[in-house]
Amino acid sequence: MNYDHAYFEKDREHFAEKLNVGKEILYITREECENIGITRDDALNITKNTLISHGKKEYEMPAKIGIHPWTEVFFHAMPAYVPEQRALGCKWIECFPNNPKKYDLPQTTGLLILNDVLSGVPVAVMDCTWLTAMRTPAVTVLAAAALHPDAENFGMFGCGVQGMEHVRFVPKTLKHLKKIYVYDVVEAAADNLIKTVQPEIDVEIIKAASPQEIAEKCEVMSSATIILKEPLCAVKDEWISAGQTIVPCDMNTFFDLKTQYRADKYIVDSVDEHELFAQMGYFPADKGLPEVYCQTGEILAGLKEGRTSKDELIVCSNIGMSVCDVTMAKAIFDAAIEKGVGQKLKL
Numbered sequence: 001m002n003y004d005h006a007y008f009e010k011d012r013e014h015f016a017e018k019l020n021v022g023k024e025i026l027y028i029t030r031e032e033c034e035n036i037g038i039t040r041d042d043a044l045n046i047t048k049n050t051l052i053s054h055g056k057k058e059y060e061m062p063a064k065i066g067i068h069p070w071t072e073v074f075f076h077a078m079p080a081y082v083p084e085q086r087a088l089g090c091k092w093i094e095c096f097p098n099n100p101k102k103y104d105l106p107q108t109t110g111l112l113i114l115n116d117v118l119s120g121v122p123v124a125v126m127d128c129t130w131l132t133a134m135r136t137p138a139v140t141v142l143a144a145a146a147l148h149p150d151a152e153n154f155g156m157f158g159c160g161v162q163g164m165e166h167v168r169f170v171p172k173t174l175k176h177l178k179k180i181y182v183y184d185v186v187e188a189a190a191d192n193l194i195k196t197v198q199p200e201i202d203v204e205i206i207k208a209a210s211p212q213e214i215a216e217k218c219e220v221m222s223s224a225t226i227i228l229k230e231p232l233c234a235v236k237d238e239w240i241s242a243g244q245t246i247v248p249c250d251m252n253t254f255f256d257l258k259t260q261y262r263a264d265k266y267i268v269d270s271v272d273e274h275e276l277f278a279q280m281g282y283f284p285a286d287k288g289l290p291e292v293y294c295q296t297g298e299i300l301a302g303l304k305e306g307r308t309s310k311d312e313l314i315v316c317s318n319i320g321m322s323v324c325d326v327t328m329a330k331a332i333f334d335a336a337i338e339k340g341v342g343q344k345l346k347l
């Protein structure tokens with residue numbers, strides 16, 4: 001596909017009718033993002049197309065750069081360009097795992113700047129927590145469906161913002177699901193997830209007594225707990241059997257590292273990102289990153305085969321890609337322009 005100037009001009013004319021491009025930006029709050037009318041199904045479509053673009057290498061995305069003022073916290077700068085969706089921008093996100101306990105604030109917060117592809121000028125600044133909470137489970141459940149479409153039991157470790165959204169998203173792609181098991185070290189978080197999400201979905205949600213129960217009952221598992229350099233290894237390798245699919249979004253923290261090294265297929269959303277985390281010390285220095293079979297987008301684009309036998313143990317680690325952020329942000333911006341939502345601020 002040739003993404004020349006003509007490909008972007010009509011789109012630019014459209015938003016330039018409502019926004020004085022180069023002189024002002026649209027500021028979109030978290031609440032406005034949430035209520036803009038983008039559904040979870042929309043988020044799945046946007047994310048699927050983005051993963052396909054990524055798989056086909058139609059994108060530009062350097063690995064995240066970060067700063068780390070305290071142990072276990074990070075700020076990441078996440079720029080990306082996805083021409084197919086006319087999306088270009090940069091997310092500036094923080095992860096402070098102790099925020100909920102210490103300050104009654106979410107562990108993940110941040111802003112995203114969206115730019116005009118033709119002139120480069122910023123056109124919008126928006127809160128990025130909602131789009132992060134949408135695109136992350138969208139990646140997990142798209143990967144899960146591509147790698148294990150007939151799964152009947154899904155397990156979720158971590159029942160916070162991401163865990164809750166994973167449970168909302170997963171019945172949309174795993175069409176044979178009968179049960180969803182959830183676990184959190186804070187029992188009240190699991191109770192709250194069930195109370196909040198059960199009325200919204202038809203699949204039964206069950207509070208698991210332990211990580212072992214989930215590992216033994218679920219064909220597909222995901223985790224969204226906390227990202228640590230010293231893995232928790234809360235799910236022991238001996239509980240994991242042939243044929244399971246593990247799709248974590250919190251790196252190596254929750255599952256025994258042994259499982260990742262012995263998986264038949266170790267898939268990652270981005271090799272560059274995982275290599276960067278390996279350099280930062282998130283994998284044992286003597287072993288490095290497990291051998292990568294392919295990237296998640298290549299599976300979604302049909303360029304690589306996913307599961308080829310029912311006995312394969314597959315780990316698919318998605319640590320988050322800015323390509324998925326900027327395409328969600330572009331959809332939010334388009335909807336805001338269309339509906340007259342957001343506050344115009346002078347540059």
Ligand SMILES: NC(=O)c1ccc[n+]([C@@H]2O[C@H](COP(=O)([O-])OP(=O)(O)OC[C@H]3O[C@@H](n4cnc5c(N)ncnc54)[C@H](O)[C@@H]3O)[C@@H](O)[C@H]2O)c1
Pocket residue numbers: 095100106107108132136157158159160161162163183184185186189223224225226227232234249250318319320321
């Ligand atoms: N891959 C991605 O793209 C991506 C995107 C956003 C967030 N994340 C990661 O996902 C994780 C969760 O983010 P969130 O916004 O949902 O945070 P959150 O604080 O809302 O939820 C985290 C939950 O995990 C639970 N938890 C913590 N330690 C645990 C343990 N040892 N065992 C079981 N449960 C435990 C907490 O009690 C909490 O309920 C973080 O590590 C974050 O960095 C990844």
